[in-house]
Amino acid sequence: MTDNKNPQPSRSSPYEEPLRILVTGGAGFLGSHLCRRLVMDGNEVICLDNFFTGHRRNIQDLLDHHDFELIRHDIVNPIFLEVDRIYNLACPASPIHYQYNPVKTIKTSVMGTINMLGLAKRVRARVLQASTSEVYGNPQVHPQPEPYWGHVNPIGLRSCYDEGKRCAETLCFDYHRQNKVEIKVARIFNTYGPNMDIDDGRVISNFIIQALRNIPLTIFGDGSQTRSFCYVDDMVQGLIALMNTPEDFTGPVNLGNPKEITIMELAEKILRLTGSSSTIDHLPPPADDPIQRQPDIALAKDKLDWQPTVSLDKGLGHTISFFESILSRESAS
Numbered sequence: 001m002t003d004n005k006n007p008q009p010s011r012s013s014p015y016e017e018p019l020r021i022l023v024t025g026g027a028g029f030l031g032s033h034l035c036r037r038l039v040m041d042g043n044e045v046i047c048l049d050n051f052f053t054g055h056r057r058n059i060q061d062l063l064d065h066h067d068f069e070l071i072r073h074d075i076v077n078p079i080f081l082e083v084d085r086i087y088n089l090a091c092p093a094s095p096i097h098y099q100y101n102p103v104k105t106i107k108t109s110v111m112g113t114i115n116m117l118g119l120a121k122r123v124r125a126r127v128l129q130a131s132t133s134e135v136y137g138n139p140q141v142h143p144q145p146e147p148y149w150g151h152v153n154p155i156g157l158r159s160c161y162d163e164g165k166r167c168a169e170t171l172c173f174d175y176h177r178q179n180k181v182e183i184k185v186a187r188i189f190n191t192y193g194p195n196m197d198i199d200d201g202r203v204i205s206n207f208i209i210q211a212l213r214n215i216p217l218t219i220f221g222d223g224s225q226t227r228s229f230c231y232v233d234d235m236v237q238g239l240i241a242l243m244n245t246p247e248d249f250t251g252p253v254n255l256g257n258p259k260e261i262t263i264m265e266l267a268e269k270i271l272r273l274t275g276s277s278s279t280i281d282h283l284p285p286p287a288d289d290p291i292q293r294q295p296d297i298a299l300a301k302d303k304l305d306w307q308p309t310v311s312l313d314k315g316l317g318h319t320i321s322f323f324e325s326i327l328s329r330e331s332a333s
C-alpha cells in the first residue's frame with residue numbers, strides 16, 4: 001500500500017539502475033513539476049519540449065542537475081532515444097492556446113502520440129498518456145466514471161483538443177493490442193498550481209491575477225458551471241502511481257479532485273483569499289463550455305491507492321503566493 005503523505009519513490013528499489021524517463025511537454029506547467037519530482041526520486045530525466053506554451057524558467061533549477069537533460073523538439077516529428085518510460089504530456093491544455101492553431105493541436109495529439117508510441121514499441125518503453133476529462137465533453141452523466149463514453153461535439157471549437165485526445169487514447173489501445181506496447185492512460189481533470197503561465201487563460205490563473213491587480217474577475221456566463229480542481233502535487237503523485245502499476249493495468253483512469261465548485265463560488269473564494277477589491281464582470285460563455293465536471297475517482301482509489309490530499313484553500317494559497325512573487329518581480333523590473 002502506498003501512502004499519499006509519504007509518496008513512494010518512482011524507482012522500485014534504491015539498488016536498481018536509475019530509470020531513463022522521457023517527459024514530453026516537460027517545460028510546461030504539469031511537466032515541470034513531474035520532471036522535478038522524477039529527478040528528486042533518483043531517475044534520469046529527459047525533458048522534451050517545443051516551448052509553445054512551456055518555458056525554460058519552469059525548469060531553470062534542474063538545468064544543471066546531472067540527471068536532467070533538456071531537448072528542444074516538436075513531437076510531431078519522430079525522435080530516437082533510449083528510454084525506459086515515457087510520460088507523454090506535450091500538448092497545449094488551455095482553451096486559448098489549443099484553439100490558437102487547432103490543426104497543430106490535432107497533429108500534436110495524433111502524430112505526436114504515434115511518434116511516442118512508435119518510440120515505445122522500438123525500445124520497449126512503457127508510455128503514460130496525459131489524456132483529459134475533455135474526452136467526456138459536456139457530460140450527461142455526473143460525476144464522470146471511466147466507462148462513460150462522453151458527449152463530445154466533433155466539429156466545434158474545442159474539438160481539436162477533445163477529439164485529438166480521444167484519438168490519442170485510441171492509438172494507445174491499438175498499439176497495446178497490436179504491438180504489445182505497455183500503456184497507462186490518465187484522464188486528468190482540471191489541475192492548478194505554481195508554474196501556470198501568467199497568460200495561460202485558464203480560470204484559476206486568470207482569477208488570481210485579476211484579483212491581485214484589483215481588476216474585474218471575468219466570469220464566462222452566469223458562473224453556475226462547475227469544475228473540480230486538483231492541486232498539482234496531488235496530480236504528480238497520481239501520475240507516478242499510475243505509471244508504477246502492474247503491467248496489465250492500462251486504465252483509462254480518472255485523476256482529479258472530486259470536490260466540485262461553481263465558477264462563481266471559485267471567484268468569491270479567490271476574492272476572499274487575496275483580500276482583493278475587484279468586482280465581477282460577466283462575459284458571454286464560450287461555445288461548448290461544459291456545464292459540469294466532477295471525476296469519479298473510485299478506480300484510482302482502488303488500483304492506485306490514490307486520492308487528493310491538498311484542499312482547495314491550501315492549494316490556492318500556494319498558487320496565490322506564486323503569482324504574487326511573479327507580479328512583484330514584474331513591477332520591480
Ligand code: NAD
Nearest residue numbers: 025027028029030050051052053054074075090091093191
Ligand atoms: P501546458 O500548456 O503548460 O504544457 C504543455 C507543454 O507541452 C508545454 O511545455 C508546451 O510547450 C509543450 N508542447 C506543446 N505542443 C508540443 C509539441 N508539439 N511538441 C513538444 N512540446 C509541445 O499544459 P499543462 O497544463 O502542463 O498540460 C500538460 C498535459 O496534461 C497536456 O497534455 C494536457 O492536455 C494534459 N492535461 C492537463 C490538464 C490541466 O488541468 N493542467 C487537464 C487535463 C489534461
Ligand code: UDP
Nearest residue numbers: 095201202203204206218219220225263289
Ligand atoms: N472561465 C471563466 N473565466 C475565465 C476563464 C475561464 O469564467 O477567465 C470558465 C470557463 O468558461 C469554464 C471554467 O471557467 O467554464 C474553466 O475554464 P478553464 O479554461 O480553466 O478550463 P476548462 O474549460 O478546460 O475546464
